[in-house]
Amino acid sequence: MPILHVEHLKKYFDTPKGKLHAVDDVSFSINKKQTLGLVGESGCGKSTVGRLLLHLIEHSGGKITYNGSDITKVTSAQRRKLCAEMQMIFQDPMSSIDPRMTVFQTIEEPLRIFKRGSRAEREKMVYELMDIVGITKRICDSYPHELDGGRRQRVGIARALILYPRLIVCDEPVSALDVSIQAQILDLMQDLQEQMELTYLFITHDLSVVRYISHHILVMYLGQAVEYCESRELFRNPLHPYTKALLSAVPVPDIDAPRNRVILKGEIVSPINPKPGCRFAVRCGYAQEKCFRETPMYRDVLANHKAACHYVNEINHLKGE
Amino acid sequence: MMKTEGGGNKARKHRFGDAIFQFTRNRLAVFCLLVLGAIIFCALFADLIAPFGIDEQQISEALQAPSRSHWFGTDNYGRDIFSRVLHGGRVSLLVAIAATLLSTVFGVLFGSVAGYYEGRIGNLIMRIMDIFMAIPSLLMAIVLAASFGAGLNNTILAIAISSIPSFTRVVRAPILAVKQNEYMEASRAIGARTPRLILRHILPNILAIVIVQSTLGVANAIISVASLSFLGLGVQPPTPEWGTMLSAGRAYITKCYWMVTFPGLAIVLSVICLNVLGDALRDALDPRLKM
Amino acid sequence: MEGKKLLSVKNLKIQYNTRSMGICRAVNDVSFDLNYGETLGVVGETGAGKTTIAKGIMRLVSTPPGKIVAGEVCFAGENLLKVSEKKMQTYRGNKISMIFQDPMTSLNPIDTVGAQIAEVLKLHSAPMSKQQLMRKAADMLEMVGIPGERSYDYPHQFSGGMKQRIVIAIALACSPELIIADEPTTALDVTIQAQILELMNKLKKETQTSMILITHDLGVVAEMCDKVAVVYAGEIVEYGTARQVYKETQHPYTLGLFQSLPSLTGDETRLKPIAGMMPDPSDLPPGCCFHPRCPFAENACQASKPPLRVLETGHKVRCMKSLNGRS
Numbered sequence: 061m062p063i064l065h066v067e068h069l070k071k072y073f074d075t076p077k078g079k080l081h082a083v084d085d086v087s088f089s090i091n092k093k094q095t096l097g098l099v100g101e102s103g104c105g106k107s108t109v110g111r112l113l114l115h116l117i118e119h120s121g122g123k124i125t126y127n128g129s130d131i132t133k134v135t136s137a138q139r140r141k142l143c144a145e146m147q148m149i150f151q152d153p154m155s156s157i158d159p160r161m162t163v164f165q166t167i168e169e170p171l172r173i174f175k176r177g178s179r180a181e182r183e184k185m186v187y188e189l190m191d192i193v194g195i196t197k198r199i200c201d202s203y204p205h206e207l208d209g210g211r212r213q214r215v216g217i218a219r220a221l222i223l224y225p226r227l228i229v230c231d232e233p234v235s236a237l238d239v240s241i242q243a244q245i246l247d248l249m250q251d252l253q254e255q256m257e258l259t260y261l262f263i264t265h266d267l268s269v270v271r272y273i274s275h276h277i278l279v280m281y282l283g284q285a286v287e288y289c290e291s292r293e294l295f296r297n298p299l300h301p302y303t304k305a306l307l308s309a310v311p312v313p314d315i316d317a318p319r320n321r322v323i324l325k326g327e328i329v330s331p332i333n334p335k336p337g338c339r340f341a342v343r344c345g346y347a348q349e350k351c352f353r354e355t356p357m358y359r360d361v362l363a364n365h366k367a368a369c370h371y372v373n374e375i376n377h378l379k380g381e
Numbered sequence: 382m383m384k385t386e387g388g389g390n391k392a393r394k395h396r397f398g399d400a401i402f403q404f405t406r407n408r409l410a411v412f413c414l415l416v417l418g419a420i421i422f423c424a425l426f427a428d429l430i431a432p433f434g435i436d437e438q439q440i441s442e443a444l445q446a447p448s449r450s451h452w453f454g455t456d457n458y459g460r461d462i463f464s465r466v467l468h469g470g471r472v473s474l475l476v477a478i479a480a481t482l483l484s485t486v487f488g489v490l491f492g493s494v495a496g497y498y499e500g501r502i503g504n505l506i507m508r509i510m511d512i513f514m515a516i517p518s519l520l521m522a523i524v525l526a527a528s529f530g531a532g533l534n535n536t537i538l539a540i541a542i543s544s545i546p547s548f549t550r551v552v553r554a555p556i557l558a559v560k561q562n563e564y565m566e567a568s569r570a571i572g573a574r575t576p577r578l579i580l581r582h583i584l585p586n587i588l589a590i591v592i593v594q595s596t597l598g599v600a601n602a603i604i605s606v607a608s609l610s611f612l613g614l615g616v617q618p619p620t621p622e623w624g625t626m627l628s629a630g631r632a633y634i635t636k637c638y639w640m641v642t643f644p645g646l647a648i649v650l651s652v653i654c655l656n657v658l659g660d661a662l663r664d665a666l667d668p669r670l671k672m
Numbered sequence: 673m674e675g676k677k678l679l680s681v682k683n684l685k686i687q688y689n690t691r692s693m694g695i696c697r698a699v700n701d702v703s704f705d706l707n708y709g710e711t712l713g714v715v716g717e718t719g720a721g722k723t724t725i726a727k728g729i730m731r732l733v734s735t736p737p738g739k740i741v742a743g744e745v746c747f748a749g750e751n752l753l754k755v756s757e758k759k760m761q762t763y764r765g766n767k768i769s770m771i772f773q774d775p776m777t778s779l780n781p782i783d784t785v786g787a788q789i790a791e792v793l794k795l796h797s798a799p800m801s802k803q804q805l806m807r808k809a810a811d812m813l814e815m816v817g818i819p820g821e822r823s824y825d826y827p828h829q830f831s832g833g834m835k836q837r838i839v840i841a842i843a844l845a846c847s848p849e850l851i852i853a854d855e856p857t858t859a860l861d862v863t864i865q866a867q868i869l870e871l872m873n874k875l876k877k878e879t880q881t882s883m884i885l886i887t888h889d890l891g892v893v894a895e896m897c898d899k900v901a902v903v904y905a906g907e908i909v910e911y912g913t914a915r916q917v918y919k920e921t922q923h924p925y926t927l928g929l930f931q932s933l934p935s936l937t938g939d940e941t942r943l944k945p946i947a948g949m950m951p952d953p954s955d956l957p958p959g960c961c962f963h964p965r966c967p968f969a970e971n972a973c974q975a976s977k978p979p980l981r982v983l984e985t986g987h988k989v990r991c992m993k994s995l996n997g998r999s
Contacts, residue, residue, distance in 0.1 A: 101861035102832075114570055143572035155563040160585045170571040208949055209718070219571065238717035239888060243932035243945030250942075265862065272934035272943070295936055309866035311891030313933060315918045319895070323870055324863050327831060402691070 062089035063259050064113070064227060069122035071108050078333035082108045084283040085122075087358070090227075090276075093253065095260040097274030097291065099267065101306075103331065105283040106263045110229040113261065114148055115139050126227070144174065147220040151232035153212030157204045157219075163190075164200040167218045174223065189218040192255070194248060210241035214248070221252070227259045234269060246273055267310050271295055279303050282331050282339045285358050289365035299367040299376050301344045338370070346375050403665040410661030413654040420651055424470035431464035436619050444637050454639035456629065462639060466647050469621040474651075476537050476616075477602035483541035485595050488548025493579055495549065496556030507553070510546040518543040522605050526614040536615040540605045544598055551594050555587045562586075589666035593659050600655035607648050623648050678849060678882050679706040679729070684743035686721075686728050688953075689736065696953040698724045698738070700906040703980075706899075708849070711876065711883040713897030713914070715890065715929075719950055721906040722886045726852045729884075730770055731760050748849065766796035769843035773855040775835035779827040785838050786810065786823025792845045812841040816871060833864035837871065844875065854886045869895055890929065894918060902926045905951055905961040908980065912987035922989035924966045960991070968993060 071083040083105040090096040098106045111117045113124065115134060124132045131142060150156035157166050164186055171182045187197055193214045204212050213233065220228060233249070234242040250273065252258060264270050270277055270291070277294045279287040279302065287300040298304045305322040324343045338344070341351040350370050358368040361378070369375070405411055423430055433451075439459035447454040453462035495506040513521065525539035559565070560583070568582055603623075609615035610624030618625060623644040630640030686699035699721045706712050714722045727733045729745050731752060745752040747768065752760065764770075772778045780788060789809035793800070800808070810820030816837040818830075827835060836856065843851055856872070857865040873896065876883060885896055893900055893914070900917040902910040902925065910923040921927050928946035948965040951957055957964055963973040972992060980990045 101863060111566075116566060116569060140572050143570070148567070148570045150563055150567055152563060156567045158564045158568070158582050158586070169568070169573070173572045173574075173577065210949060216567075219567075223571075238950075239890075239929055240717065240932045240946040241949065243934075243943040246934070247943055247945060267862070268934045268936050271936060272940070305863060307936070309862045310936060311865070311869070311889065311895050312936065313890035313894050313918070313930065315894050315915055317894070321866055321870070323867060327834075406691075 061092050063092040063127060064090045064261075065125040066109075066113070067123045067125075069109065069112060069124065070120045071105070071112055071117065072120045075332060080332045081283045081334055082331065083112065084334075085358075086280070086283075086285045088278050088285065088288065090259055090261060092259055093257050094275040095253065095262050095273055097270035097277040098261060098263045098280065099265065099270050099277055099306075100280035101265055103282065103328065104280040106280050107231055109280075110148065110231050110261060110263050113227075113229055114146055115142070116148075140174075143170075144223045145225050146227045146229070147223065147225040149213075149217055149220045149228060149230045149233045152236050153209060153216045154204065154236075156216055157212065159204055162201050162203060163195070163207075163215050166204075166215055167222055170219060170223050176223075185222060186218075189222050192221070192252070193218045208241075209237050210244060213237060213241075213245055217245075217248070217252075221256065224256065225258070227261070229261045229263070231263045232265070233262075235264065235266060242269070249273065267295075267307065279306070282328065282334070284339060285366075285368065286340070287365075287367045289362075293365060297365075297376075299361055299365065299372050300369050301346050301375065302340050305343075338368075346371055401665070404661055407661045407664070410657055413657040413661075416650065417654040417658065420470060420647070420654070421474065423467050424474050427464075427467040427471050431461070431467045433461035433464040435465055435468045435621050436460065437464075444633065446637075447639055453643040454637070456626075456640050457633060457637075462626075462643055465621040465626060466623070466643055469623045469626060469644060470647060470651075472533075472616055472620060472622045473603055473606050473624070473648075476533065476540070476606045477599050480537045480540035480544065480602045480605075481595055481598040483537070484544035484548050484598060485591065487541075487545050488594075489552050489584070489591060491545065492549040492552025493556060493583065496553040497560065497575070497579055497583070499557070503553075506549070510549050513543075513546040514550070518547070518601075519605060519608055522609055523612065523614060526609055531614055531617050533616060533620075536606060536609055539609070540602050543605070544601065548594060548598070552587065552591065555590050556583055559583050559586050589663075592666065593663040596655055596659035596662060600652045600659070603648060603651055603655075676708050677705055678708045678710075678748060679884075680744070680746040681705075681725075681729065682744040682746070684725065684728055684745065685741045686724055686733060686738060687741050688738045690954065693952070693954040697956060698906050698953050699728060702743075702903075702906070702908055704899075704901050704908065704911060706850070706882055706884065708882055709876075709880045710899060711885060711897045713893035713900045714884060714886045714903060715888065715893055715900060716903035717888055717950060719953070720903040721953070722903050723854055724906075725903070726770065726854055726884065726886055729852065730764060730768060731757075732770075762796065765792050765848075766846045767848050768850045768852065769846070769848040771836075771839055771843050771851060771853040771856045774859050775832055775839050776859070778839050779835055781827055784824050784826055785813070785830070788838075789813070789823070789842050789845050792842055796846045808845070812845050813838070815844070815875070816841045831864075832860055833867060836860060836864075836868055840868075840872065840875070844879065844881070847879065848881060850882045850884070852884045852886070855888070856885070857892065858887070858889070865892075872896065890933065902929075905956060906953060907961060907990060908988075909962065909990045910988065911980070912985070916985060916987040920985075920987065922983070922987065923962075923991050924968050925962050928965075 067087050069083055069086045073080040073082055086109060088096065098109060100106045112119050122132065123130060134142065167186045167189055168182055171177060171185060176182065177185065190197060195211055195214045199207065199211065234245050237245060246269065253260060262270060262273055274291045277289065277291050278285055279300065281302050287294065287298065287303045294303065295307065298307055305324050308320055308322045322345065326343045329339055329342055336355050337353050338351045338356050341347040344351065348371065356368045356370045358366055361367045361372050437460060441459065442455050443457055443459040445451055445455045451461050451463065453466060456462055491506050495503040521543040522539045525542055526536060529535035529539060565578065565582060568578055606615055606622065607624030607627065610622045611628045616622040616625060626644035627641055634641050682703050684699055684702045688696040688698055690696055702725055704712065714725065716722045724733065728740055729752065733740060740753060743753065786806055786809040789812050790805040793805055793808055806823060810823045813823055814820045818834060818837055830838065857868050860868060869892065885893065887893060897914050900912065900914050901908045902917065902923065904925050910917055910926045917926060921930065931944040932946060934943060946965050951961060959974040959976055960978050963969040966973065978990050978992050980988050982988050
């Protein structure tokens, strides 16, 4: 049962050089209590998608449905109500927490904004959340710069959870953390998903992390969706040339791992006033003349496995039309 | 750069405590703080400290060089200059601080609005401020004082108005920077609305800059008061004020240097101390210099 | 020159004297060797002291508050810690180059890239005319895969990956014997990182330059490095060839690092993170620095600091026990 349904989402920015197509016709759904991983490199639009969902920026087209209701256009009062249901965890815990507020004040703030509970009740809730995310009460009066990255991120997570939302957009939540802390936070997030019945949109560029934590993965390139399927399936059987290149580019911590690297040539095309045709064609080893003319359709290629490529069947030796 | 990993139990609790520590290591700044403290103390308790009244004329003692009974000498009316400098300090400092307070409040107000609402409102405010800044502030103070008339309150008003534009400008820049910080976006994500964002998140983060600017503002205001009074536009006699004393002593400058020197020294000393203080505060509160 | 020692770091100790937290022991008794043409990976997490080691070798530690308290850095037979600053300046950029992490801020925005490469050449080579300098700069750009005509462009006209190539070009301009690369690909996208790593491998082979690669990414180390040193709390806790460290892991911390990584092929449902976090350099625990987090710790581990044990294969580990590979 999809809790979130996004159709043809668009976001264009006006720049002096023209229209920047940050998000261009992206559609996906997320099922309740599941995690959709949103993967791509910088400039692909994944962070923009996250912010569009939370109405932190205005969209340029498309439809967003949450729990059956259309939330594409909301009044500010409706938006505030949604805040309690949809929250965000940010990448850099150093900059996403006000450096002048203590840990307690940071976690308490959503309660004060929504005027939930008396002072004593709020205190109880804050301590409860600190417990859930695994930080000791002792650091209540500490400031963010006094804590290490892992603790800071837990504070950010507690702040996002204190209103007990249903859906959380996680924007690179572990990218700024050390490997050993990253593992702690990932396990925490999994536990929380179980305990609190959360749905995650997990935005990241780290392929091993997304494979571990997601049920499904959507790969984006220059504002467009290029591939979507079940998480492990993407690594077993990537269909789109970009996904193949991306997977082969990840350095594997294994001396004996075979290195069949697909090195992409050329540079990324500009997302400003993009021409029709596949945006990846310039760097694609399989590109044909059609790829530069016609934009490929994002469609089902296999069961529950979508891709946007003209020659996806030929490249992967699949039967199909 | 050192990163404090680990529980952080050894780190200090309060950021301001940290700033105070940094400040106390600057010996010049501490010295200036003490000197300034002494000046303020004398100004406050002028009544008790001053050996003579401000208008106690003893013509027989007129134009006496500094001596044991009159530490700073006497003026042309036989008034004790030391007592007048003490009382004058009260007026100068009062006007300077009051004017700076006013310009801080309004400067922060206009700067916040201009900085937060960047579009047309912001532009309008900044262009108005630009117009005012095109006029040298002292000249503006003179014009305002001349039109309002002389007197203490009008002087305060004139100086305050002439300082608001630079304050606005100084406040707006860090607000533009702070606005970009991710925690602003995070606060919007948890539902905070504009008033809360400005009051709770932006202003505390520009506090340091405002403090520094105010400190330097008081120094400038002292000079402005003295200048206005020197020109006869500010405080009126018999109220003693460092500027008026300078003006009065002009005629006697070659023979009786003490009439001009001591009020002049008082101005110089206060302004230097405030400037050093302002710089030291800026260094102490600058987070980038923190280890 | 293969097999001959280029760099020998012995018992390097660097401390920072902070007013607020006392003495920060950033680097404690670090020793390693590097042969000509070899690449050493220095692996560790934030705060372990890897960048400080690099700065120590280049004598770029800000003094005060930092201080190189002890040790030797023998480069081609000369102890760098004892030479004059003037002599050291002839080494930097010339015999030893450094590549920093963030290409966005490593390049001067107001100079053309050609001018920035030429600057290094001007400092360390025999005097050349302006045309010769610019031609050499264009050659360096071609070497890193950028058309030579672009030497008249400014840094902002290049993408992140290309900027990092330019940084590499500057580092290689004077044909250094040693390059220290501090997280050179961390700020880059995965596909760009792959390009840069390939470029670095190719250039290393062509120019026979030795490299110290500082990173936290165990995948990058596996691709690039012949030898690996694992750093924790300012000490080397494991040191050996890449094969030894990856396949015959000895130290519990190294093992913990491998187990914290979600893999691209495995089927784990839970990761095995290392409990706790790295100690503050101003407050190191007694005995073995890792013992508070170590699942194999015993009382002896707290009592005394374990020395760097040398196994018969040359593999070194700072631990009382042996792990003998990953489970």
